[in-house]
Amino acid sequence: FLAATKDGIIIYDAMSCSPSDEEGNYASGRCADGISVKVVATLPSPPNAFGHTWSRDGAFLASVCDEGVRIYDAQKGYKGVQTIPRVAPDVGGRVGGVRNVQFSPNNSFLVTYEKWDPQFAENCHIWDLRPEAAGKKLYSCTLKGYTSGALPVEMVKWSPDESLCLELVPGEGLRVQKGDFSGEASEATMISERGVANFVLSPVGPGGHCCVSLYMPESAMAARVAIYRLSEPDKMITEVNLPSKVKDMSMQWNFDGSALLALASSDVDETGSSYFGTTYLYWMSVDGKTKPKQVSGSAEGLVQDLVWSPCANEFMIILGMMPATVSLYDGKTAKLISTLGTNRRNTVKWNPWGRFVAVGGFGTLAGDLDFFDRSCEETISSIRAALTVDCSWAPDGRHFLTSTLAPRMNEGNQLTIFKYDGAQLLRMDYKPDVIEGRHEDTGAGARTKTQALLFAASWRPASAGYEDRPATPRPGVGKRKKGLPDMLKAVAAPGAVGPAYRPRGAEGGGASLVAAMMRGEVTDAPREERGWASEAKPMEEWEIKKLEKQRKKEAEAREQAEKEAGKKAIRDVEQAVKDRAAKLKALKAQLIEFEKIKEKDWDELTDEDEAMLELEADVREQIATLEKS
Numbered sequence: 001f002l003a004a005t006k007d008g009i010i011i012y013d014a015m016s017c018s019p020s021d022e023e024g025n026y027a028s029g030r031c032a033d034g035i036s037v038k039v040v041a042t043l044p045s046p047p048n049a050f051g052h053t054w055s056r057d058g059a060f061l062a063s064v065c066d067e068g069v070r071i072y073d074a075q076k077g078y079k080g081v082q083t084i085p086r087v088a089p090d091v092g093g094r095v096g097g098v099r100n101v102q103f104s105p106n107n108s109f110l111v112t113y114e115k116w117d118p119q120f121a122e123n124c125h126i127w128d129l130r131p132e133a134a135g136k137k138l139y140s141c142t143l144k145g146y147t148s149g150a151l152p153v154e155m156v157k158w159s160p161d162e163s164l165c166l167e168l169v170p171g172e173g174l175r176v177q178k179g180d181f182s183g184e185a186s187e188a189t190m191i192s193e194r195g196v197a198n199f200v201l202s203p204v205g206p207g208g209h210c211c212v213s214l215y216m217p218e219s220a221m222a223a224r225v226a227i228y229r230l231s232e233p234d235k236m237i238t239e240v241n242l243p244s245k246v247k248d249m250s251m252q253w254n255f256d257g258s259a260l261l262a263l264a265s266s267d268v269d270e271t272g273s274s275y276f277g278t279t280y281l282y283w284m285s286v287d288g289k290t291k292p293k294q295v296s297g298s299a300e301g302l303v304q305d306l307v308w309s310p311c312a313n314e315f316m317i318i319l320g321m322m323p324a325t326v327s328l329y330d331g332k333t334a335k336l337i338s339t340l341g342t343n344r345r346n347t348v349k350w351n352p353w354g355r356f357v358a359v360g361g362f363g364t365l366a367g368d369l370d371f372f373d374r375s376c377e378e379t380i381s382s383i384r385a386a387l388t389v390d391c392s393w394a395p396d397g398r399h400f401l402t403s404t405l406a407p408r409m410n411e412g413n414q415l416t417i418f419k420y421d422g423a424q425l426l427r428m429d430y431k432p433d434v435i436e437g438r439h440e441d442t443g444a445g446a447r448t449k450t451q452a453l454l455f456a457a458s459w460r461p462a463s464a465g466y467e468d469r470p471a472t473p474r475p476g477v478g479k480r481k482k483g484l485p486d487m488l489k490a491v492a493a494p495g496a497v498g499p500a501y502r503p504r505g506a507e508g509g510g511a512s513l514v515a516a517m518m519r520g521e522v523t524d525a526p527r528e529e530r531g532w533a534s535e536a537k538p539m540e541e542w543e544i545k546k547l548e549k550q551r552k553k554e555a556e557a558r559e560q561a562e563k564e565a566g567k568k569a570i571r572d573v574e575q576a577v578k579d580r581a582a583k584l585k586a587l588k589a590q591l592i593e594f595e596k597i598k599e600k601d602w603d604e605l606t607d608e609d610e611a612m613l614e615l616e617a618d619v620r621e622q623i624a625t626l627e628k629s
Contacts, residue, residue: 001394001401002054002061003415004456005430006047009063011040011078011460014399014417017426017617019624025433026453032414032429034624041078043070049405049456050149055103058395058461062101062110069101069112071129074460082134084110084127088120096120099148104158108180109138111156116146124155126181138181141167153198159210160203164230166212174199174214176233191233193226195219198249202286205257211237211286213260215249218242225249225262227286240282240292254308254315254331260284261295261315263303279303281317283334293334304346309374311354318345318359326359326484340377341484344368351397353468356380356420358400359484362388369402370484371420373471379484380471381422387412395462398469399425406452413454420471423618430454472614580626587623594619 003010005026012029016038024030029037043063045051051064060081061072068086072078088096100113108130114123122140143155157166162179169175173196177188195216202211210230217223223246226239240262242249248265262282269278278298285292296303301320308315313331318324322344328337344365349358360369367386370379385391385402387409392401394417403415413430430453594616597609 001415001417001457001459002052003428003430003454004045004047004049004052006453006455007042009041009043009045009052009061011043013038013040014394014425019620019627026428026430030428031426033424033427035426037426037428041072043072043078047455048149050100052456053101053103054458054461055107056105056461057107057463060103060107062103064098064101066097069098069110071110082129084112084135086112086114087125087137087140088114088117088123091117091119099146100151102154104162104179105160106162108162109158111154113143113146113151115148116142116144126156128180141169144170157199157201159201159230164210166199166201166230168196168199174212174233176230189233191228195221198251200251200253200260202253202257202260203255205286209257209286211253211257213251213253213262213284215251215262217249218244218246223249223264225251225260225264225282225284227260227284229286237286237288238284238292240284243280243297246280252306252308254313255310256313258286258313259331260286261306261308263306269298276302281306295329295334305348307348307350309350309354310352316340316348316350316357318348322346322365338377338483340372341486343485345370345484347391349391349393349400351393351420352395352466353397355468355470356393356397358391358393360385360388360391362391368485369418371400371422372484375470378482380420382485383418383422385416385418390457392459394459396466401457401459403454403457405457406450406455410450410452413452415454415457419617423621425617425621472611584623584626587619587626590615590619591623 001012001014003012003026007027010027014037017035019034020030020036021034022030022036024036027039027042029039031037043061044065045063053062054060059073059075061074061078063070063072067083069084070080071082071084073081086097090096094117096115096117098112098114102111104110108128110127110129112125112127114125116123121142121144123146124141124143125137126139128134128136128138141155143151143153146152153168155168158164158179165177165179165181167175167177171194172190173193174191175188176191177183191212191214193214193216196214197217198215200213202213204210211227212230213225213227215223215225222244223242224239225242227237229235229237242264243266245266245268246264247267250263252261252263253259260283262284264280264282265277266279267277269276279302280297281295281303283293283295296317296319301324304318304324306315306317308331314337315329315331316326317329318326323342324345325342326340326345326348328340329335330337343361345359345361345368346365347358347360347362351357355373355375357372357374358369359372361367362385367384367388368382369385369388370382372378373380387404388402389405389408390403393399394401398420400418400420401415402418404413406413414427416427417425419425431451432453594613597612600609
């Protein structure tokens with residue numbers, strides 16, 4: 001996995017986790033929990049989240065540098081294989097250079113986005129990466145106003161096989177041309193949607209066709225989303241008109257390119273029920289027959305998150321204000337399949353195989369995270385990943401990365417890797433070795449210093465080498481819960497009648513008397529003698545002796561209780577030592593069994609052997625914990 005830090009990019013080997021007593025920090029692979037991981041490579045990169053990108057298959061990593069972009073071969077130990085130069089120089093003291101970079105689907109081309117400057121308007125450049133013409137600039141266009149950070153829109157995209165390239169031409173539409181830009185300008189075709197502001201290509205769909213969805217914002221006409229087939233760019237398949245005042249649009253295709261989800265967002269909720277605006281979710285089919293369907297609108301509440309299954313025609317939505325409802329829908333009809341639970345969640349992530357789903361409540365929420373097994377609709381585990389800013393599944397679909405990143409969180413940067421069963425594999429803190437003062441005076445006034453060290457964390461993509469596997473049964477774990485945790489079902493049963501509500505302090509004191517008077521249980525409060533005439537009555541001698549005797553008994557009882565507690569603590573410690581030794585012995589015996597299994601040839605391994613090996617990491621983690629204690 002990768003960490004983009006203030007000191008550059010660091011690549012770690014997540015599977016090399018092992019207990020270690022060596023000193024160090026994140027730069028050397030030292031984790032916060034006594035674990036160390038191998039540092040595979042350290043590469044220069046600007047201190048932000050957008051100065052690098054993986055190729056889709058994880059074979060290459062591109063990183064921005066002062067000269068332009070460096071490309072590294074991940075399969076050869078991150079050896080530098082090519083440098084793509086920047087195009088525009090610095091002008092008038094304004095620092096330019098490459099700010100964002102993207103690979104084409106099959107790594108044949110590279111797109112670099114430089115800081116826009118009026119004197120060098122063309123800031124989007126397409127480069128050839130094929131061996132016969134590596135490093136050749138093929139084409140340039142303009143993304144006006146772009147300075148840095150995330151792209152407001154990708155100007156150029158390729159079809160999955162790279163045979164076609166689509167370019168957004170403001171004021172004209174979407175230009176469709178040959179993927180290697182070898183054709184004449186007259187050979188290109190145009191999808192004539194003059195107001196198009198964004199577009200998303202589908203995977204290869206039914207009949208081998210590839211479609212594209214286009215978003216046209218509100219202008220003199222209503223905002224809308226339209227779908228075209230690349231083989232027939234002059235013929236629209238379907239469209240949907242959006243409500244007024246829509247400001248943003250996200251479009252997601254399903255895995256086989258047969259349906260699209262279009263989520264429109266508005267800053268205004270005309271019903272007045274939400275301070276955060278409203279959302280409208282539409283389902284659109286490419287069969288040319290089925291009409292678009294509205295899945296949710298202002299009446300249903302905000303769509304917190306939504307995602308398609310990566311290998312099945314279904315999608316999951318978190319809908320409504322907190323606590324929000326997590327629901328599963330059929331991707332063929334957009335009809336509700338099941339409601340999984342209602343809780344404080346706003347993030348859903350499907351693993352690459354469509355088996356496990358991570359459902360979390362991050363951002364302003366507490367960080368609760370549930371791992372859900374779609375195959376049996378059961379919650380495998382529930383944990384807390386507080387202060388999570390970003391999260392993602394590993395390519396193997398069994399490990400989950402959460403991270404606390406700058407600039408959202410400028411202190412406490414960290415990343416944690418969990419297994420799907422909730423076990424923590426490692427936690428790595430990104431903090432300075434020496435914490436300086438929080439403020440500094442630069443001569444222009446005091447500035448607040450931050451401890452921002454981690455800007456992005458991501459897995460290296462992998463398209464092969466893994467397979468889908470069911471959850472491994474954990475010893476000692478009982479029957480798992482159906483569905484997701486549900487706050488609404490956690491309340492008392494309808495027939496249960498609890499005690500009447502009493503405010504704080506109602507058990508005694510003045511508050512209880514006032515409440516009793518208001519309920520009519522007491523006619524008047526007891527009066528107290530006030531003023532100079534009232535004096536405290538002196539205690540009799542027998543009362544004083546009785547009080548002293550009572551205090552002596554209480555002191556003796558406390559002393560005896562302390563002695564008994566001390567003896568019990570000693571007995572507990574002795575028993576804990578014995579239990580720890582016995583558990584260590586049993587766990588180490590398991591390690592011996594694991595080694596015996598590993599000595600078998602791969603074709604001799606049984607399903608039971610593989611299930612046993614799944615437990616090795618947990619066993620080693622338990623041994624490390626016991627040996628440290």
